[in-house]
Amino acid sequence: MYKKKGYAAILLVLLLPIIIMIMGICIDIGNMVYCEAKLMSAVKFAAISASSNYTVSNNQVIITDEQQDFVQTCLTKNYEGAMSKTFTVDAVKKNQCTVEATAEVKFYFLTIIKINSETIDQSYTVTRNLD
């Protein structure tokens, strides 16, 4: 019986880092899911905004730098850290525009095991009725 003295305290000290680590992973992943939802909204509304902001001339889709900047501005309005990767319009149909964006999610607890951040990507395609 004497040997069991302080057993729970030792067990707690040994398990505490594991418990905190599991808790931290859950919080960090939860935060990443939230960031993905936020990026998804940002990309969606950037794509909707951008879909009415490109020109078709001589049967060719023209996307200027100004229009690319506009996509970035729309993204930043909804997610400050979001970066536009591509803004493309289907060359054949000319009414399908796709915006792809990326963002970096910083971790708080996973930095303990040297995972500082994770890059998330989202894309959204809008089909416009040209008639």
Place this chain on the structure above:
Amino acid sequence: MKINSKKSKGQSVVELVITLPILMLILCLTVSTSLFIYDKTVLQFAANQGLDKAIGLYSGTNFTSDEIQEITNYINNEYSIAFATKPDIEVVPTYDSAAKETTITVKITSNFNCGLPYLGKLFDTTDNENLKAENSYVIKDN
């Protein structure tokens, strides 16, 4: 043996008294932080759907009070299970004459009842009592 058993019982109680508050604290922190992230995500989706509705109703001028009420009711009905209390919903169209663009913004603010001081700092939310979600849609003038 009787004395040993009593001593052992006493030891267990002391160990429980020391470890239980620590475990409870960890549990409360985890639950509180998880609820905070969950609420933020729900508000984000609500703002997303609210703006969808607002874009559908937008006719190029300011929203009428009936339209704003329709958007508010839509968000409240869609997320009635997820919202503990009814959130404040704002639908704001703004026109920037310099950039020649109209921005429709849906802002949702809700109280967070399990707030802990560290949460605001951790997730860059200045107002710890309130959770906010905001989505904007930009329309360029042709």
